[in-house]
Amino acid sequence: MSSLDTNLAHEALPERQSPFLLFLRRLSGNRAFVIGGSLFLIVLVLAVFADQIAPFKPGANNFRARLEAPSAVHRFGTDHFGRDILSRAIHGGRLSLFIGLSVVLFTGVFGTLIGAASGYFRRLDNILMRIMDALMAFPAILLAITVAATLGASVQNVILALGIATTPHTARIVRASVLVVREMEFVEAARALGASHMRILFRHILANAMAPLIVRLTYVFASAILAEALLSYIGVGPPPPAATFGGIIANGRDFMVEAPWVTLFPGLIILVVVLGLNLLGDGLRDVLDPRIRV
Amino acid sequence: MRDYLLRRLVSVIPVLFLVSLMSFAVIWIIPGDPTAAFLDASSTPEDVARLREMLGLDKPPLVQMAEWYGRVLTGDLGQSILLRIPVLSAILERLPLTLLLATLALILAVGLGVAAGTFAATRRGTWADQSVMSLALLGLSVPDFWLGLLLIVVFSVQLGWLPSGGYVPLLDDPLGWAKSMVLPTITLAVVQVGFIARMTRSAMLDVISQDFMRTADSKGLSGLYIILRHGLPNAMMPILTVTGIIAGALLGSAVVVEQVFALPGVGRLIIGGILSRDYPIIQGGLLFLTVIYLLINLVVDLLYATIDPRVRLE
Numbered sequence: 001m002s003s004l005d006t007n008l009a010h011e012a013l014p015e016r017q018s019p020f021l022l023f024l025r026r027l028s029g030n031r032a033f034v035i036g037g038s039l040f041l042i043v044l045v046l047a048v049f050a051d052q053i054a055p056f057k058p059g060a061n062n063f064r065a066r067l068e069a070p071s072a073v074h075r076f077g078t079d080h081f082g083r084d085i086l087s088r089a090i091h092g093g094r095l096s097l098f099i100g101l102s103v104v105l106f107t108g109v110f111g112t113l114i115g116a117a118s119g120y121f122r123r124l125d126n127i128l129m130r131i132m133d134a135l136m137a138f139p140a141i142l143l144a145i146t147v148a149a150t151l152g153a154s155v156q157n158v159i160l161a162l163g164i165a166t167t168p169h170t171a172r173i174v175r176a177s178v179l180v181v182r183e184m185e186f187v188e189a190a191r192a193l194g195a196s197h198m199r200i201l202f203r204h205i206l207a208n209a210m211a212p213l214i215v216r217l218t219y220v221f222a223s224a225i226l227a228e229a230l231l232s233y234i235g236v237g238p239p240p241p242a243a244t245f246g247g248i249i250a251n252g253r254d255f256m257v258e259a260p261w262v263t264l265f266p267g268l269i270i271l272v273v274v275l276g277l278n279l280l281g282d283g284l285r286d287v288l289d290p291r292i293r294v
Numbered sequence: 295m296r297d298y299l300l301r302r303l304v305s306v307i308p309v310l311f312l313v314s315l316m317s318f319a320v321i322w323i324i325p326g327d328p329t330a331a332f333l334d335a336s337s338t339p340e341d342v343a344r345l346r347e348m349l350g351l352d353k354p355p356l357v358q359m360a361e362w363y364g365r366v367l368t369g370d371l372g373q374s375i376l377l378r379i380p381v382l383s384a385i386l387e388r389l390p391l392t393l394l395l396a397t398l399a400l401i402l403a404v405g406l407g408v409a410a411g412t413f414a415a416t417r418r419g420t421w422a423d424q425s426v427m428s429l430a431l432l433g434l435s436v437p438d439f440w441l442g443l444l445l446i447v448v449f450s451v452q453l454g455w456l457p458s459g460g461y462v463p464l465l466d467d468p469l470g471w472a473k474s475m476v477l478p479t480i481t482l483a484v485v486q487v488g489f490i491a492r493m494t495r496s497a498m499l500d501v502i503s504q505d506f507m508r509t510a511d512s513k514g515l516s517g518l519y520i521i522l523r524h525g526l527p528n529a530m531m532p533i534l535t536v537t538g539i540i541a542g543a544l545l546g547s548a549v550v551v552e553q554v555f556a557l558p559g560v561g562r563l564i565i566g567g568i569l570s571r572d573y574p575i576i577q578g579g580l581l582f583l584t585v586i587y588l589l590i591n592l593v594v595d596l597l598y599a600t601i602d603p604r605v606r607l608e
Contacts, residue, residue, distance in 0.1 A: 249440055253443065
């Protein structure tokens with residue numbers, strides 16, 4: 001940027017605003033972010049306060065009320081054990097969101113470490129990226145099913161499976177932005193000042209390469225929830241009696257004709273969460289990464 | 295172009311090596327003895343020994359691996375434990391259906407996605423743009439297996455228009471074949487339509503703001519002609535990228551859709567293999583699908599180089 005540009009920028013902004021406040025103001029003015037955030041927040045509150053909000057216990061059988069249609073008592077109807085679908089869906093949301101968040105943490109940590117190492121230490125680049133290429137060559141969902149099934153159905157293994165399936169792409173994204181930032185002058189300045197590799201990498205490069213990662217992680221959250229539902233549906237998710245979205249849908253599959261609500265409502269909730277997260281991601285992308293704003 | 299092709303082919307080799315290594319390693323990740331799933335209380339130690347020998351587990355790991363590579367390179371993927379037929383023939387028997395399903399879905403997704411994305415881009419900011427893009431976002435947020443189940447309830451159970459699953463061979467009954475493919479194709483395509491529409495819209499918006507588009511407009515060319523002749527070709531690169539990614543994703547999602555609609559494809563074979571711990575099927579199936587995926591990526595890269603000569607020189 002030439003000095004002329006900088007001057008113009010200063011003239012255009014008479015009083016300097018803190019970057020963080022500016023960021024918040026842009027976010028709150030972004031429709032996708034606000035709508036997506038609200039949708040996600042609603043489901044999050046339901047999940048966190050599941051015990052207080054859910055009208056019934058998620059595992060409570062009631063054989064006198066099997067496969068009941070939605071009514072004032074059971075707003076989403078009941079399944080073949082007479083369990084309240086609304087309560088199961090709310091509790092299922094808790095587990096599904098927990099799994100999604102854990103996958104985000106997993107891929108955030110490992111994707112950042114691998115991507116940063118590979119973008120900064122050029123000697124590691126080739127070997128790390130070839131391994132990531134190989135992992136990416138497996139269709140992600142198939143990789144997740146294989147890992148989850150071979151390790152055995154449990155919450156931890158689902159997280160591990162989805163984490164492994166989503167990390168390579170995240171690493172690529174971090175690497176790409178590290179490659180750009182590492183050539184910038186302030187990095188050279190830090191190096192000239194004698195900063196260590198770790199300090200340069202974490203304080204200077206990664207701090208400035210966060211935007212694409214944050215956007216990516218929002219989408220990872222969305223796809224982790226979809227994938228977890230799928231794993232549970234196929235039967236390699238968290239084992240029963242745990243309620244997850246996919247597990248409830250799988251239960252309803254055999255009663256789809258006489259009791260479609262068992263399948264319908266949990267799927268709708270997945271749709272709302274994932275839609276919310278995708279909108280959130282779109283909003284963050286527009287605000288954080290104005291280059292790709294359309 | 296020949297140099298580029300050669301370079302690109304050579305770069306596939308290390309990935310191929312790693313992929314095959316990972317496919318093989320499946321048998322080591324599993325906790326416990328891989329044979330345990332196939333034996334019951336009545337199995338004698340001799341049965342265990344026979345199964346271990348059949349799977350080659352009685353040899354040291356490195357020897358196992360070397361033998362596996364030796365066999366794979368000659369096209370022998372081993373014997374399925376449950377089906378008791380060679381893995382390769384089990385896969386080849388089911389591959390046409392999976393490829394057909396993925397291809398139909400790809401055609402539908404690209405056709406509809408590019409049309410919707412272009413439509414939205416030319417009406418940027420209007421309610422038409424916003425509704426098309428909202429639909430696209432809805433499409434890529436929907437769980438595909440759930441959508442498949444809903445489609446079955448509506449179109450098979452309630453309306454009775456289409457079969458709820460199962461496969462009818464094309465040569466036996468062409469109409470029945472077409473009917474059996476409609477719901478799976480739609481289910482598979484919906485998510486990808488959303489991706490392609492979004493990518494097409496943003497690529498087209500980039501192109502629309504270019505000078506040559508204004509020139510074409512000031513020459514008095516019709517709007518549709520400008521979009522088709524000058525707009526789309528210049529927006530092709532990102533669309534192609536996304537199509538390549540999607541072709542791979544379709545192979546993965548086809549697995550799921552085959553499961554929902556009870557279609558006897560490779561995906562169903564692999565899931566069956568995974569659930570019943572039929573290792574030769576898992577190893578062979580994974581390797582096979584990944585090699586196809588790598589081939590698709592190779593073709594996409596070569597298409598790039600054909601469309602955009604700059605890519606060859608990088």
